[in-house]
Amino acid sequence: MKNPGIFPTLIGNERIRDILGRDILSGRAGHAFILEGPPGSGKHTAALAAAAAFSCTGDTDERFPCGRCAVCRKIREGVSPDVYFVRRDKDHATVGVDAIRTLREDLWSAPNENTKKIYCIEEAEKLTPSAQNALLLSLEEPPPYAVFFLLTTDSSALLETVRSRAPIFRMQSFTAPEVAEYLCAESRFAALERSDPEWFAEACAACGGALGEAKRLLARSSSDGARYHALRQDAVRAVSLLFRTDSAECAQLLLSLPKEREAVLTLLSLMMLALRDLAVRKKCPDLPVQFSFAEGQNTPAGGVGLTRITAAFRRVFSAYDRIRANAGIFPTMTDLFLHTHESKGMAGVR
Ligand SMILES: [Zn+2]
Structure with missing residues (x-):
């Protein structure tokens, strides 16, 4: 059964509405949840909808949460004193134990206005192991009013002990x-x-x-759109270069890399999407893909196995992570292309 009235701000995601929404509505919900999905997949929207649902005081016959009471309004406007965010410091690659210590200091003071106090931990995959262990103490024995949402692109980066404390909800794509x-x-x-x-x-x-x-x-503006289109074409070219040796073309690609960090990150995320498409074409050819590798045009799809595609994905992901954490663009990208070539024929080697 569909629930247009439960979490009305969330699009699709029937499973989250059906399970999480109904559990909150009936008072059976637990106190910790992992929301997993790529950037822009609605993790925040879902967490905020649930946060409001936990404490909504309005009429919820048709919409849950109501969206109109003071609780809903303050949470939506980002001014609720009972919604606490843990965010990574822009200059740091990880979220350390200090951030969790600060959270734990806040944890034992009762909610200011609402029935529940919500702790949203963003980029939970970036929590260091010691931060995760510190968090675990709170997840194991929280005060009755505390609810935790761990927002992550990759729940496998969380310690098993943390994962076992919170059901994982994957955002629909x-x-x-x-x-x-x-x-x-x-x-x-x-x-x-x-x-x-x-x-x-x-x-x-x-x-x-x-x-x-x-x-x-x-x-973005339409001219940005044109630049983006060019980046997409570069991504297809770069991905095909991950699977064949062409030093001249590699050098040309490295020299023509965008100067801005943000553009390089976009290029790398497009490469990940293109690699994912290659894997999809291998395993589930009936599913839609977003990148077309024209047949015969340096296409890696035919001759490259899933293991090599996966290994290449890991390397691109690692380059993305390092550049996002302020590593040098040129050395990281050079490393990406050269090492991928070195490990050619050693399928599965990271
Ligand atoms: Zn409300």
Whole structure:
């Protein structure tokens, strides 16, 4: 049964509405949850909807949470004193134990206004092991009013002991036509589809099934859109270079890399999407993909096995992580391409 009335701000994600929403409504919900999904997949929206649901004081016959009471309003506007965020410091690659100690100091003071106090831990995959162990103490014996949401792109990065304390809810990812349909329900995106249909279609295809990511892409101007289109083509070229030796083309690619960190990160995330598509084409050819590798045009799809695709994905992911944590762009990218070549034929070696 669909629940349009439960978590009305959340699109799709029937499982989260059905299980988490109903459990909160009936007072059976636990006190810790892991929300897993790529950036822009709605983890925040889901956590905030649940936070409001836990303490909503309005009329919830038709909408849960009501969206109108003071609790709902303050949470939506980001001014609730009972919603606490743990965020990574921009200058740090990880979230250390100090952040969790600060949380634990707050934990034992009762809620200010609401029935529950909500602790949202962003990028939980970046918690250091000692931070996770410190958090574990709170997850094991929390005060009755505390509820934890661990937001993560990768729950496997969490310690088993943490994972065993909280059910994992994976955010739904959408197909490109679904993304387009949901976006067009908002007039500003419907207008964009009419005024710039190519860029609109491109963003819907390139967002990796994450609505928030599609919105983020479409917030760019059309000229940014053209640059993005070029980056997508670079990503296809770069991915094919991961699987064959062409020093001249490699050198050319390295020299033509964008200078801005943000653009390189976009290039790397597009490469990950393209690699994922290659794997999908291998294993589930009936599923939709977002990147087309034209047959015969240096296409790696035919001759490359899943193990090598996975190994390449790991390397691209690691390069992304390092560059995001301020590593040098040129040395990291050089390392990415050279080492991938060295491990050619050693499928599965990281
Ligand atoms: Zn409410």
